[in-house]
Amino acid sequence: MVNTSIITIGDELLIGQVIDTNSAWMAQQLNKSGIRVNRRVAVGDVWDEIWNALDEESKHADIILITGGLGPTADDITKPLLCKYFGGKLTVNELALQNVTMLFEKIFKRPLTERNIKQAEVPDVCSVIQNKRGTAPGMIFEKNGKIFISMPGVPHEMKGMMESDVIPLLSSRFEVPYITHRTLMTFGIGESMIADRIQDFEESLPTHIKLAYLPNYGMVRLRLTASGKDKQAIDQEVDNLFATLQELVSDHIVTNRDEKMEEVVAKLLTQQQKTLSTAESCTGGFIAHLITSIPGSSAFYKGSIVSYSNEIKKELLDVMDQTLEEKGAVSEEVVIQMVKGSLKQLKTDYAVAVSGIMGPDGGTPEKPVGTVWMAAGNNREIITQKLHFRFERQLNIQLTAVNALNLLRKFIVENNKAG
């Protein structure tokens, strides 16, 4: 079994100024290629700590992937450190220099400085990965049978190098087992209730197949991970087990793929060739954003009226003044009228609407922070739901959006059965 460690370098990771999305992406890609990531370590721009991390991770792993610390400024000490660690000397790489020169002439349209030229220098003991998306080249070192690969921390540049060079190199170099995952998502059932229900199934799993629970506020994803040599046999075995697992939680399954709620909704609408619009108050465009994150969503999604004020609700969504006064903006009646207004104004087959109080302010004794009304429907029928979240603003917004999409999903599925 080949083991891999990822080292990310940068003070910003240790003071929490930046969230490390790089290593999640890298782990995903490596896993798909059968390369298991065992450890991820983040250290600051501190010479001794980077040096120690290289020493330690090479004890744990055969492959050590390093990102960050390759910029042109004084706090980026990774390149000289690697040069010393592997006993080399910094020399200009001609191809890297051509690349830097081209970028500054053609793309940045700024004069090339001494500092930029230095970016084309690499230790003479490494193989170079050319950076097609930026100035800092990647570097491959070997020591005591271990491979060390250093890449820039800029996500876009790192991703380019992983795809074009790193994954192909590692896949050809190591004999990797076949690893495969099957994931399903449930909604509206707790982690421990699922665990009780599938206890016998879980206990009967062979050792090379693992079950994981990924709970996320009302949604629980269940993931089977299988590994072995014989791809066909492993796929067959895990498919059979996955079918059993699906039966055990069938009444709560949203999807039997590793996909997001908005992708499930997008598929339904695409299959049915129906259109959707949204009318958002408290989510402030977040539902629209989730949907339009999906490539090709313009085929079914027409748009949203983000009505962050009562005037917009009245003028653009035809919500009645009287309803707002008598029931308040956060009420079943208002979200029903918002769905109707959205269907009419944006001329779509389906619409979904939300109105709530996301906090930290705006709550009242009758309608405390976290109270949300949502509605979904078409020209014939509208269903509603009231929920109450007890979290901070961002999480309340996210949960409202995903619950509204789930309400819409249920409506579309039921409506299709009925039709």
Next chain:
Amino acid sequence: MVNTSIITIGDELLIGQVIDTNSAWMAQQLNKSGIRVNRRVAVGDVWDEIWNALDEESKHADIILITGGLGPTADDITKPLLCKYFGGKLTVNELALQNVTMLFEKIFKRPLTERNIKQAEVPDVCSVIQNKRGTAPGMIFEKNGKIFISMPGVPHEMKGMMESDVIPLLSSRFEVPYITHRTLMTFGIGESMIADRIQDFEESLPTHIKLAYLPNYGMVRLRLTASGKDKQAIDQEVDNLFATLQELVSDHIVTNRDEKMEEVVAKLLTQQQKTLSTAESCTGGFIAHLITSIPGSSAFYKGSIVSYSNEIKKELLDVMDQTLEEKGAVSEEVVIQMVKGSLKQLKTDYAVAVSGIMGPDGGTPEKPVGTVWMAAGNNREIITQKLHFRFERQLNIQLTAVNALNLLRKFIVENNKAG
């Protein structure tokens, strides 16, 4: 100097299914309290690897914070492992049991199972942190003068424990230095150009003050970090240096605080008591989402028309049919009409509009993927900008949004000067 390591546990972190936002948040809070985080390590739900991580991190650090692996299911092995590691015996904690019982009776409204009762068990060699937001209690262990604190991986629950128990405990226990940061954000100047410009400044910094560059696609944040014993002296010193730094890059500064572009815009609008609306095509509600992420944004933000189809642009934003036909949806003329439509329909002082091609499909030779037109203005004047991004869909959407907000920011600042 007190050193801290964060260990996060969970296979989902190593196959990239989940992005680790917990440790960034923890690092932020610890830094504010003067506690430096040296290392962050992620390991899977694997007995030996968790055990090794405890051994190793206790060599590096005085404080070891652990999250994850405390759920009620079989893949959550952290609690029995900690029990063995510290030589204890699992026993029911009465307060934790009361909490679990209350949660199931009052909040979840589900029967309490054997599995849930087990969540109230803790090793008899730890101090317990009660979980006010969930079922799994936190645990504090001590060994060889090092403190180990285990918390659930659910962000909301971990945050509650950090605030109520962990930070107060650590602050009272260790004599921590004062650490302070000053951050400014620039726009439209590259990292190496800044570095050349401030080279003398950077080289003259005393050793207890560090400068970091945080580049992020056209925006570069510069951060000064100072530490020492004497709070007042340190603050004075770093404030003086920060003033010099601001002068050196004054023509490119967006803000001299660690705040986001949308927060800068929100402050300007609040100060001026002006209102804003948005008309979004390619960003699909993301600009609205950024703005409404800010608590209290309803004071200045009225809403958005997300016009993901040409019909919506025509019907709700009064974009002319002829313009769409002759110039196309991604054109200067269309975004100008979108701003006018937004100002009129949503009755606001300012409006910002975007239209572009985010990819992966939809590009043409004349308007390749990444082409974006944006406009910002009021009833007297509208300014426009054309940009071209070369990234993947998500990043193109984010960059379009932040650039549109920057265009709006510049317009508001200039307009205020003129007015």
